Amino acid sequence: MKKLEEMNLMDDFLVGSLLSHKKYGERAVRYILECILNRPLGKFVVVPQRFISADSPNVHGIRMDMYIDDDEGEIFDIEPDQNDGRMEIESIPRRTRFYHAKIDSANLGSGEDYSSLRNVVVIFITTYDPFGLDRMVYTVKTRCVEIPDMPYDDGARTLYLYTRGTKGCPTEELRSLLCYMEKSTEENATSDSLRELHRIVTDIKQDGEVGLEYMKSVEIEKRIREEGRAEGLAEGREEGRKEGMVEGVAEGRSLIVKAFKCAKENAYTTVSQLTDAGYDEETAATAIDMLNM
Secondary structure, three states, X not given: OOOHHHOXXXXXXXXXXXXXXXXXXXXXXXXXXXXXXXOOOOOEEEEEEEEEOOOOOOOXXXXXXXXXXXXXXXXEEEEEEOOOOHHHHHOHHHHHHHHHHHHHHHOOOOXXXXXXXXXXXXXXXXXXXXXXXXXXEEEEEOOOOOOOOOOOOOOEEEEEEEOOOOEOOOOHHHHHHHHHHHOOOHHHOOOHHHHHHHHHHHXXXXXXXXXXXXXXXXXXXXXXXXXXXXXXXXXXXXXXXXXXXXHHHHHHHHHHHHHHHHHHHOOOOOHHHHHHOOOOXXXXXXXHHHHOO
16 A cells, blocks of 8 residues: 555545545635636535445445535535546446436435436546546536537536546646646645645645554555455365465455445445345454444
8 A cells, every 4th residue: 555645636545534634624625626617616515435325235325535515506526536447437427327316316305396406516537538538628418419509407517537638628727736636746736726735735644643544544454455365365275275275365355355345335334234235244244343443
């Protein structure tokens, strides 16, 4: 794992620590979101790492990195994303569709009219080009295929921001922000606002409480590896083959990692929820134990 001081704002732990910081969180979010939207914002509430849990163990939930509830009625979800595997890139439009659906369902109360649905903007910031066209900004809205100019406002909008894109006409401040988010160094803090953001990021990296939380996350990762290795070694010895040991290490670690991620993404808190989702009791107990460390 990276050292804390080497992390960038595309790394989950650092961006989560920034957003949840009592002193700096709101200030950093305001700058980032106003830079992306190129307009000022009024009052808002930031909910870092917000979960919208599944209705049952067999249904998928979501965990949002940066959920912003605007007093003027808009909801924003900002997702820094470095998952550049082929399947992840190909599925990002469907992932976005699911995020929109879960946010909408969580914000429409029983008996409320559909007209009360709030505008939702989902923003993915990626270190990969999601559509292969080298644009820094891709703005996606629903439209009529037969008559593209026909007004159709369902209140949903998605922005994909590619940190290395060269085409399009984003503001210079947005270009600089995206560059800084991918590589959060003093050299990339090229404006007064970014220099202030960099001072905040540096303070957070040096914050003792943040450091302790990072050590805790490192211990969780270490325990995942150790549990997987122990399970794999046992399986390898039983099979009496080196190949079985190697396969067992990989399989054991993978299963625990999957269970841990499943619990985290779906906001599961009990062993029974994971066993209902298909994991054996020992794996489920280990994953829940690590989640509560």
